Amino acid sequence: MTPDSRRYHITTFGCQMNKADSERMAGVLENMGFQWSDTPDDANLILYNTCTIRDNAEQKVYSYLGRQAKRKHAEPDLTLVVAGCVAQQEGDDLLRRVPEVDLVMGPQHANRLEDLLDQVAAGQQIVATEPIHIVEDITKPRRDSTVTAWVNVIYGCNERCTYCVVPGVRGVEQSRTPEAIRNEMVQLGEQGFKEVTLLGQNIDAYGRDLPGVTPEGRHQHNLTDLLYFVHDVPGIERIRFATSHPRYFTERLIQACCELPKVCEHFHIPFQSGDNDVLKAMSRGYTQEKYRRIIDRIRDLMPDASISADAIVGFPGETEAQFENTLKLVEEIEFDQLNTAAYSPRPRTPAALWENQLSEEVKADRLQRLNHLVGLKAGVRSQRYANRIEEVLVEDQNPKDPTQVMGRTRGNRLTFFPGNIEELRGRIVAVKVTEVRSFSLTGQPLSALTPV
Numbered sequence: 001m002t003p004d005s006r007r008y009h010i011t012t013f014g015c016q017m018n019k020a021d022s023e024r025m026a027g028v029l030e031n032m033g034f035q036w037s038d039t040p041d042d043a044n045l046i047l048y049n050t051c052t053i054r055d056n057a058e059q060k061v062y063s064y065l066g067r068q069a070k071r072k073h074a075e076p077d078l079t080l081v082v083a084g085c086v087a088q089q090e091g092d093d094l095l096r097r098v099p100e101v102d103l104v105m106g107p108q109h110a111n112r113l114e115d116l117l118d119q120v121a122a123g124q125q126i127v128a129t130e131p132i133h134i135v136e137d138i139t140k141p142r143r144d145s146t147v148t149a150w151v152n153v154i155y156g157c158n159e160r161c162t163y164c165v166v167p168g169v170r171g172v173e174q175s176r177t178p179e180a181i182r183n184e185m186v187q188l189g190e191q192g193f194k195e196v197t198l199l200g201q202n203i204d205a206y207g208r209d210l211p212g213v214t215p216e217g218r219h220q221h222n223l224t225d226l227l228y229f230v231h232d233v234p235g236i237e238r239i240r241f242a243t244s245h246p247r248y249f250t251e252r253l254i255q256a257c258c259e260l261p262k263v264c265e266h267f268h269i270p271f272q273s274g275d276n277d278v279l280k281a282m283s284r285g286y287t288q289e290k291y292r293r294i295i296d297r298i299r300d301l302m303p304d305a306s307i308s309a310d311a312i313v314g315f316p317g318e319t320e321a322q323f324e325n326t327l328k329l330v331e332e333i334e335f336d337q338l339n340t341a342a343y344s345p346r347p348r349t350p351a352a353l354w355e356n357q358l359s360e361e362v363k364a365d366r367l368q369r370l371n372h373l374v375g376l377k378a379g380v381r382s383q384r385y386a387n388r389i390e391e392v393l394v395e396d397q398n399p400k401d402p403t404q405v406m407g408r409t410r411g412n413r414l415t416f417f418p419g420n421i422e423e424l425r426g427r428i429v430a431v432k433v434t435e436v437r438s439f440s441l442t443g444q445p446l447s448a449l450t451p452v
């Protein structure tokens with residue numbers, strides 16, 4: 001395989017963490033001389049970055065892999081890589097199931113891809129799922145956008161939510177140093193990026209594994225102090241962070257978000273259930289009352305803040321009355337966006353072994369009722385944008401209408417308006433909202449607020 005014929009394709013399943021890991025692995029491959037191929041069929045290295053948060057996500061990768069495994073019999077030079085959470089969960093079992101795979105690598109090994117591929121090139125079949133300390137990347141990610149960027153701040157999760165596979169597949173919490181995070185943001189600012197999303201499975205846990213305690217007994221390194229530490233990075237106009245955990249969400253953080261102009265008024269705080277007994281069974285570590293107090297406090301200081309969340313229906317043992325408590329919370333909080341899912345028993349999670357599993361029919365019924373309510377409430381919540389002027393950071397052309405560009409408000413609302421992408425990409429434009437939909441807006445540009 002000559003260097004210039006080395007072409008790669010990455011298919012990414014799942015969450016923002018996986019998207020960020022795929023960008024890092026793409027950066028490693030391009031540093032090795034591989035070139036991106038828009039389709040897997042033109043590539044001779046195919047990488048699936050997988051998700052196992054629910055069974056259907058896991059099963060998807062096997063249908064994709066099956067086709068390429070057949071192809072490999074005709075093209076022995078084809079390299080097949082399975083990365084991410086299914087790789088970590090299955091390890092050697094995945095090789096037994098699909099022996100054509102060359103490399104199975106867990107999320108912690110993302111930036112070791114070159115070493116692992118060197119071993120594959122030497123004729124070995126590799127499984128890299130042992131827990132390791134994640135060192136800083138030496139190669140730059142190949143980012144999907146030139147305007148917005150993901151920046152990992154903490155890998156893994158030490159929580160033990162009884163339905164969740166993440167701690168088992170992503171390992172213990174490993175925070176990056178504030179200096180490493182700031183350096184990455186400084187480079188992004190120099191490259192013309194305008195917005196950064198700080199990422200962590202449980203971002204409120206940032207820094208608790210790093211040394212240092214303040215005189216008040218607080219972890220010296222924490223998300224709030226990190227926001228102050230990176231706020232003045234030149235060129236970066238907007239800062240977002242995800243995913244928050246109600247158990248650790250603090251008054252200091254809310255104050256900081258209110259005080260720091262670049263920090264966008266958008267909070268992603270999964271609540272999962274509106275019922276305290278279900279939250280207890282999930283080992284979430286907070287009550288619905290505490291969750292409501294957090295939202296109320298955010299809205300006290302930032303009345304227009306956007307609130308999004310995740311919710312699970314049909315958790316083992318959930319009664320109709322307990323499900324109605326979830327509906328009641330959604331009814332009263334009026335989320336801007338709510339990601340909903342029916343409970344899916346996952347390998348090596350406590351709740352999967354419990355007797356009181358609900359039927360698929362009950363789960364499907366509850367999911368449909370919740371989604372109906374979510375759509376209604378998002379529609380109501382969206383009405384506040386009508387005829388308002390919103391600051392929109394232009395990210396791309398509208399794929400459905402080339403006369404329009406698209407971007408998001410500070411509240412993370414997708415917005416479309418007429419414009420030329422070459423002129424407006426990366427600029428913040430004042431847009432008068434003329435049309436409101438449940439999850440997106442359309443408007444007319446007034447003026448560009450930031451220079452080219």
Ligand code: SF4
Binds near residue numbers: 159161202245
């Ligand atoms: S906080 Fe809970 S739900 Fe979130 S990643 Fe950790 S274990 Fe999973």
